[in-house]
Amino acid sequence: MNLKKQFQEYTPCNAQEEKDREIILRYMDTFDNLLTRENEFAHFTASAWLVNKERTKVLMAYHNIYNSWSWVGGHADGEENLLYVAIKEAKEETGLVNVEPVSSDIYSIEILGVPAHEKRGQHVATHVHLNVTYLLEADEDELTQIKPDENSDIAWMEIDEAVEASTEPEMKVVYRKLNEKLRVYQAR
Template sequence: MKLREQIEKYIPYNAQEIKEQEVILRYMDKFDNLLTRDNEFAHFTASAWIVNEERTKVLMIYHNIYQSWSWTGGHADGDGDLLHVALKEVNEETGLTNIKPLSEEIYSIEILGVPAHEKKGKHVATHVHLNVTYLIEANESELTKIKPDENSDIKWWGLEEAIEASTEPEMRVVYRKLNNKLKGF
């Protein structure tokens, strides 16, 4: 199924997702380069909310740019299969190989503001990520591996602890939503 169909088919969880689904679809109508960073204002990213088999913990990385505990994820970079992107990012950022999506359906959508920052010696202007999140299960006992150019730590957190571990207030709102959705999954 194509990305647009997946986003159209997605049933929003709350008012935030209703509005952001509408905006994402409108952007898709206006821009043909949202899958790449060529669109310097808005582009697609994919994230993973990684849970253990009991769904009592989430795996987070300590993100070097944001200096905060964070989910895994990354830019689509031309790949319209955002589940593939999310799984690839889980593997790259944690080293995990024994991972599986709990559904191939989108778990959550967000439009995330990204402040200006430096990356690999270049200035990146303020922009937004049109983010699609997937719920991924991993084995808590599998060894992890840090990706030094992106993160400096990896840790399993209790669901509430994960929210508190983030130093980004706007992401705490997102993580709380993901955990609340998990209760009904």
């Protein structure tokens, strides 16, 4: 299923997702380069809420640019299959070999503001990430490995502890939402 159709069929869980979905669909009709960083204003990213098999913990990485514990993920860089991107990035950023989707469906959507920063010696202007999150699963006993150019630590955390470990107020809101969805998902 193409990305636009996935967004059209996605059922938002709250007002934030409803508004972000509306804006993302509008951007998809306006821009033809949202899958690449060529669009310096807005482009797609894919993130993973990477949980253990019991779904009681999430794997977080200490992100070097933001100096905060955060989820894993990255830019689409031309790839329309954002689930593939989320899995690839989760593996690259954690060293895990076995990462599986709990579902192939979009788990969450958000438009995330990214402040200006330096990356690999280059200035990156303020922009937004049109982010799609997937619920992924891994064995917490599998060996992890940091990716020094992106993170300086990796740790499994209780799901509520993961929210508190983040120093980014706007991301705490997102992580709380993901945990609320996880609790509903577990109750099914």
